Each structure stands twice: as C-alpha cells, then as structure tokens.
Amino acid sequence: MPKPIEDYFIDLVSLDSESHDERGMADRLTADLKAMGALVTEDDAAASTGGNAGNIFARFPGIADKAPILLCAHIDTVKPGCGIKARKTGTRIESDGTTILGADDKSGVAQIIHGIRKAQGAGIPLAPIEVLFTVCEEIGLLGAKAFDKSVIRSALGYAFDSRDLNSLTIAAPSQNSIRIDIFGKEAHAGVEPEKGINAIRIAAEAISIMPMGRIDFETTCNIGVINGGISGNIVPNHVHIKGEARSHNARKLQQVCDDMRRAVELTVEKHEHDSYKAKADISIRTEYTKFNIADDHPVIANAINAMLRIGLKADLRKGGGGSDANIINAAGIPMIICGTGMTGYHTVEEHIEIADLEKGVELVAALIGCYSQS
Template identity: 50%
Template sequence: MKNDVVSYFLELVSIDSESGNERAIVDKLKKDLEELGAIVEEDDCASKIEGNAGNLYAYFPGTINKKPILLCAHCDTVVPGKDIQPIMENGRIFTDGTTILGGDDKSGIAEILMAIKQIKEKGIEHPPIEVLITVSEEIGLLGARNFDISKLQAGFGYALDTHQVGEVVIGAPSQISFQINFYGKEAHAGVEPEKGLNAIRLAAEAIALMPNGRIDFETTCNLGIIKGGTATNIVPGLVTVEGEVRSHNKGKLQKVCEEIEQAVISTVHKFNANGAKASFHFELKKEYEAFLIDRNAPVVTLAEKALQNLHLSVDIKVGGGGSDANIFNANGLPMIIVGTGMNNVHTTEEDILVDELYRGTAFIEELIHLYAEE
C-alpha cells in the first residue's frame, strides 16, 4: 500500500470499477485493509445484484473500549470509467477528458485508509473502527441495500461521498423512479399511416403535461430516458419513458407522482375519445427514504468539532442526492455524508485538488481521535 494519500488515490482511480464490475478494486482493497490489520469479509452481494464483487466489511480492533466508529464509501464509478489515466498538474488531478476521474468515491476510500494507516503508524490509541466499502452504489445503492446491517456494531457512521471537505450533509430526499410504456399501433408509414397510432406522439403529448425540473425548494422531477421506434417507415407502436421524483416531503413526492400518472391517463383518454386504441403501463419504484438528522446529534457535532480543530470551514446542509446514508438511516443507524474534495462528479470534467485529499485525510484522523477522547 502506498504511503501518501495522493499516490494511493492515483493508484485506485487507475483500476477499472464501473458499477457491477468492481472485482479488481475489491481485491485490491481487501489486501490493503488486511495489511493495515483489519479483519475483512466480503459478502455475497454479487450473486444478488448480478455483479462480480461483494461489499467489503473491515473491522479494526481498538485499543479503547468503546463502540466502533463507522466509515463508509463506495468503490464503483459511473461510466465512462474504463482505462482512466489521471493527470496531476499544479496541485490538481484530472483526466484527458475522455473518462471520469473516479474521485466519486475513491477519494473517500483513499482518505479513510490513509487516515487509519497514519493513526497506526503514530501509535495513537483508538476505538474499534468499522470500514464498509460498498459496490454498485451508483446504480441504485444496490450494495448497501443488500448488506447485512446486523453486522455493524457502531452507534453512528459517516459516508464519505460528497464534495468539498467541510461539507456536512445531515439530510437527503426520498426518491421514486418511474417507467411508463405508451402503446400505440404499428403501421407502414408510407402506405397506410392512418391505420397506425404513433406512440411517440402519444408520449410527447403526455410529457408536455407532466411536472418537470425544480418543483419547489425540496422537490425535483426529471424525465431522463425515452426509447421508442424501430424505423422511419414504421409508425411506432411502443415508447418507454423513464424518470425520477425526489423530495424531502413525503406528501409532495406522492403528489408529483400522481400528477405524472394523471398526465398519462388524460392523454390516453383524449386519443381514445377520437377512436384510437391507445394504452399504457405505469410503474413506480421507491428507491430510498429521506432522512434528516438533528443538527445537535453527536454524529454531527463530532464532525463539526473535528473540522473546527483543523481550522476548516464547516458547511452543514441538507442535500439533494441519495447515497448509502439513506439506506443506513432507514435501518436505524444514524449516518451523515461528509465531503472528500471531489468536483464535477459524473462528468469527464471531474477533478480534485491535492490539498483536498490531504485535508480529507486529516479530517478522518481527527474524527477518530476526537471520538476516542469522548
């Protein structure tokens, strides 16, 4: 294992690990965690999610008799994440623009493991530490969903999975995904188009009636995928639309979903009133539940104090995205999300500052130190 967080981060991002294909990075991290003195287990998550690697749970016995502190990060990346070639110039790490960097979330992994390495090398007394590295977070929090949470002994935890070091996310929204199939009727577009029913037109009119974008300060809706049609000379008979709704408010979440469904129903009714035989299938799937942790909860105040001790700015906020923290909070384990320094994630313009990697490592080390003292 490398001795510096920057060189370690560069090593990690150079290992391919798009969601569902984390085998190489999981093998690497298992070896590194064991080298640091952890008892490491890989679960059977892979068989449940059609991936090639499971979640890694690592337990570091402590020298102080307390409940463990839990540190969590995910090892998968979004696409394009193959053959990443990191470039470091003027204190900044980025790529050539053909791939993402993978700081989401390998910056979190690097900071966790390097902080533990430094604590052990300095001979600092510490409580037990639990490290959880999840898989397939980017495609629906699948690793966290399929992890046996009863293994965890910690009273609270931290997911290293947001932007600047100093960000402390104490809440996140619920998310519901939806899929709508619009059914029309195929026909030859040049010979007898009047015998067909254009599913693209059907979907387009329904979409025009749907809520979209920023609904209010705590609610969003996005139509992200539309698929349909087979050839320009065929009236399309099927179109599929996929999207999501997020909100911190359960009632608003339900209301937006109902408005989407009503837009579909009214459009299909309008077409059929004119003699068509349109139909649809509407499916909702709850992805995760919202959470909001009290500003004065120990998991929050400990992070705040660690940042203050390092003279780093503290930005306590409620976020708009989901993470593994949603799953653990829903199962009764308080977990907040803290920053690692990553910028422009999920894009080929992603980067991270070298100084942020050092600050993130120092923050985790201070967090463990403070928890040991309390």
C-alpha cells in the first residue's frame, strides 16, 4: 500500500539533492517508477552538468494508437537543501527553518508519482505516459539542455514547477545572460591615483546609464553580480559583472542587450591615461528561448478540462521565469506549466499545504484521464 502523498513527499525532501548531487533522488525514483510498471532509463547528463546523476526518463505503456502524454519535474533543489527536516504543522508541511523545504520541485515529483498511481487505479484505458525528471534545473536548466529530446514521443506535456494550482503558465520569456569584464589601470590610490584608471568607477558609470528593472510589460533586465578590486589603497584595474535580460519579444530582447552593450562601450571610451585606454570584454549568450502556446491548443484545452473537472479555475497566465518547459518547447513538444501549491520557495520559509499536495495528485490523474479519453 503506497504511503499517503504527504508522507511520500516528506521521504523525498529528506533525500539531499542540491544541484549536482541528485544521486539519492535518482535512485529512489528509478526504483519507484519501475515498481509502478515503467521502463526507466538514466541518461549521461552528469558528464556535461558535472553532477553525480543523470536525467530519469520513464515510459508507461498504454493505448496502442495514442501518442503519449509527458509529465515533467526537476529533482534538484537550491541551497540550503541538505539535511532537510520536514515537519507537519497543522495543515501544512514546512522545514525546521534552517533549510529550504524542497517543495520546489519535489512537490511536483511526488504529485506525478501519486497522480500516475491514481490514474492507474481509475479503471479506464490510459494513454501511454512519459515521465522526465531532470537534474540541475536550478542552475541553468542544465539537465533539460543535456537531455536527448528526440527520444520523447509525446504529443504534449506538462511541467509541474509553479505555485498556483489554479493557474496555467502558457508563455515564458527568452533569457540572455550578460558577462562584462572591464579593464582599467592599477595605481597607488594615495600616492598617484591620477595614473590609474578605476574599473569600478567605469562599471558604476556604465550601469547608471543602462536600462534596468522592468522595461515594459514583457521585458526586464538586471545586473546581479559585480566583483572587483583587491584593496582600498589600490585603484582597481578589473571588474567582473554578471547580468541578464528577459523578454517575450525577440526584438525587444535584442534591443535591451544592445543598449547594455553600448552603455559599456560608450563609458569605456571616455577613460584613458597617457597611452593606456580602458577596455571591456562583453559576452551575451542565449540561455533559453521563449514559448507562447495558443489559447486553443490541445495542451491547454486538455488542462482546462482536467482542472474544471476537479474544481480548479484554470487561469491562463504568462510567466516571467525560465523552466524546463522552455527547453522542451524549443524541441517542438508543446508543454505548459502547472502549479503544485509550493509557497515561499528558494527561502527557509518555504512550505506547502497538505491539501494542495493532494489536489496536485488529482490534477495529474485528471490530465492523464482527460487526455486518454480525448
């Protein structure tokens, strides 16, 4: 007899699985999926991610002439995620306050496992089911990027990696990462500062004229990391800057990245001493590309039917973050994002209501059931 969803979830979060260290989760889920009747494989993603486990991919057989449905969640967590001590407190599950809980995304993992079990017990013929549990999602969607998407046979899919059970994320932006190295000229700050070129000052000036924050309703950009200097009495000759830009519009994303680049170039050009000129190396890289699923697409219609069947609202929304769904959509498999009920994720205040865990199980089973009968 399987454990109740809340106890199974607590079992999963007790397994350490910070990004790069998902071995325990991978082994547990492989065993659980096999016990449920799935054919399970683990890929070699660890070779490219630098972790100790690969992505887990499982297939459940079903109606012969029906394309599979894909269910996806990630098995890694952010830090601090080791030694999690989950506890039931009234109607919710939370950590002891020294770590995250790991509901992001082990609530989704647990709901997929229990939801498939519920669907299997419903007494109706089921479509084939594919399950993808990815590694290293939290550090750049590395597992999904490394996974061979050509093995997926599903017609549509659902990622369980959002908060609100009543919403469906049907669009998400592209993201570009921005890396900037500014090179000035070192000098003694007290004896001959005029002979130096202060890289920190250049960085500050450049950042001050960059677009920043929310640019418009579908575009954002940010500078999140700046490192430079070694001592207060030395004019710093190097600064490293990390930032990002996101947009649901490819043209706007390109424009904001161009504006950030030009801000650095214009500022650097103004700083020189004698024959030495400040320099900058700027790298802009696409991390993932946007998706936007049409409202009348079958992946949305199936989800709405399933959610209404179990008393959820099915609000359609555009997201601001990236997830495995960006990578799967880019491979040509339509995927939207469902909520799990996780709250306060990426903080030590993270928690989840037991009722939401249970509702997520109903949602997974309903998605499978509605799709199988369509």
